[in-house]
Amino acid sequence: MCKHLVLVPLDPTDTDTAMKKTCKPAMLGRIWQASRRALNLEHSPPHVFACCQWQGGTQPATSYLLYRWLLFLTVLSIGISSFACQRLPRLYEGPTVELNYFKWFIYFTNWGYLLIVLQAALALAVVLRYRNQKTFNLPCEDEEVSMPRRQRTPILCRSYWLAHTIATDLAFVITLIYWTLVHDPRIHEINALNLLVHGGNSLVMLLELAVTAHPVRAAHALFGAGAGLAYGLFSAFYWAVGGTDRVGLPAIYPALDWNKPGSAFGFVALCAAVMMFAHGVATCLAFARSRLAAKVLPARSDRFTLPAH
Template structure:
């Protein structure tokens, strides 16, 4: 009898355990964080309100990223040492490249971050959720949609930037064709430097589970490249593959390349998460007052 009761209890525990695991996974993936004004602040400031220097930084980054993106689009040309068949340059093929998808994400997150700062600059008071003495268990308000959109864009832009820089300089760059000039360095190296700077400056956390968003963006590009190839699309030189490593005429190697990129995206997000944790620890040591204020907030998930 005891054995039957024990077996029944074990069966009952399994659904409950799976339900708890599912709820924990959903909490890890959501984009809620309290207090929300962390998205508008610099990690190294002492006040709760967005400081003027951080606003200036956000404007400078936004203008720089947008200017670089426009220059990359406008200054398209065939490489000086290109010896292939003569082709007519199609400017709109700028949008088919993974590098430019990543740069558009950086511009999007820079614009959303700027909008978040302006939103909270107009707010008069900043009260941590746990500072309400009238409630034993204060109810956390949902993170505003603008902040969640910025956080999602920032996660994806960071992961893509790291992977684009790594893959371009190891697999794509051909010294016989590609020039090493200021614009090339900004697009394929400055992107990662910009996102490292973002991680070191911003005050909001980076969650390990959010790596799935970057992986999803990478897989989405892989699907786009397959559909583009199936529709007869070509790269700017008229070749059927956007990238030699992503040639869907060889589906095995193309699938392998997409899988490799997914793994590298996971590693890139792990690096970003560790860097954000290091930033928070260093800031807590040098800004103990700010760290104490942060400890009074509700859990992030």
Template sequence: MCKHVLVFMDTTDAAMKKSCKPAMLGRIWQASRRALNLEHSPPHQFACCQWQSGHRPSTLYLTYRWLLFLTVVSIAIASFACQRLPRLYKGPKVELNYFKWFIYFTNWGYMLIALQAGLALAVVHHYRTERNLSMTCEDDVIQIPRRQKTPMLCRMYWLTHNVATDLAFVITLVYWTLVHDPRIHEVNALNLLVHGGNSVVMLCELALTAHPVRAAHALYGAGAGFAYGLFSAFYWAVGGTDRLGLPSIYPSLDWNKPGSAFGFVALCAVVMIFAHGIATFLAILRLRLASRLRPKSPHLDRLALPTH
């Protein structure tokens, strides 16, 4: 009798362990999906400043959005139009190809900054002109539904904002530590704006925006780094050269030495994850500071966690 009971208990425990494993994996998968998704409620936070009152985007914040967008786009256009060979360059004569502006990682990052600025402006205009923010007002208290589907425009803005922030920090660090050569590169206003002003812009964005920065979204920035690495490898494979006619876009990204090139890409991806960690910390710091200085602010989001 006891033997049968023990056998039954053993088989039951084994069955429970087998059934628990898929359930645990399912929970991990669901948690990962929730952490990586681009859902956030209430979505109108993407259109507002952390330091404003009310739920509708303020006129001052709209003015900031227009000024930032026009400034960033103007700098990008100037960077494209004012291309020239380095003043100290003494190599063979090279005919400048303006479209090679698009092969550089710095310019990829700056285009993303311009794109996120444009999307942010579109989001602000959307919620400024939308009469119904899915909210009802009763005695000056705004009741917001617990869960609202995040519009595609807000998701696109959030994604580009995350990636542009990570790229800006990494580009500034990598350029001034590994790429900049004082014998070739001039330190002028335009160089400082695209290799230092990019990080300043995204720091301002982190200080003013009301939406959270989710730690798991670091994978998107790392993915962008790997995407550029694949692009540079393909560009090298088809015989592409940099603006001086050299076979590699950057000396550290020379695919004639695939081991060191892949190691450089992997290193940049890791640094991007750390850069996103800094951005997440700064966003949390902004929220805590806002909770102390403006405890009644409608844009406090204490937990930067998925809501869907």
């Protein structure tokens, strides 16, 4: 008995629809995976977080360790002085108020400075950790070894990287916003401490960008913007529960007055946008630093230029 096989042509429209249904989840999956890789805090080799861009070898240099101690003690001393030396503005003419030292923690400037102290402490801890290790188990250039699965970046290094990223973005934004929108010469006097916390903060982070060896990823701009939005939410909550600034006014900053929600939302959005721009500047500076090091010290920079993902 003969069996007749009849071929029925497929409708091109059905084929295209099926392909679209198959490709769409795959494309979304690739986008999701790429976003996760860009936002994660994994980097290899991890010892770049413990070394200076301009040193030789993979062991933290003694000079870099001394720099880390000096920077940490300096920013810590400035932070303590900023807290301990609080006083009412010299030109303040309002009603007599009792100074509450703990209101130091409600100001965005001090949030940013605390992050500078934190990143300096974490950087010192990273250097001390790798300084105490006798070897990184790195193979010689001529040695053939099997490539094991790459280990995750230590949580100490990831924490330092996150703190450094946010502290850098906040420092630039705080300096810019303070001197352009917040500073009022009728109230705020210009003294050494004011200059250190509203200008020295950016200088410290510029110095950090110049000497550190780890990269700055463009996608990590979301971390700084998230910190800025978190402060905006905090200020709204603080206002809602009746909190006041150090002289008893309902707004922590005049531009962040939640009695005028439109202008307050606009100020938060402006800060978030400036934060993204500041991170772009930091990314470009870190890239320029690594490129310059590759030209000036090619043999040394090879240890710090392995793939970041």
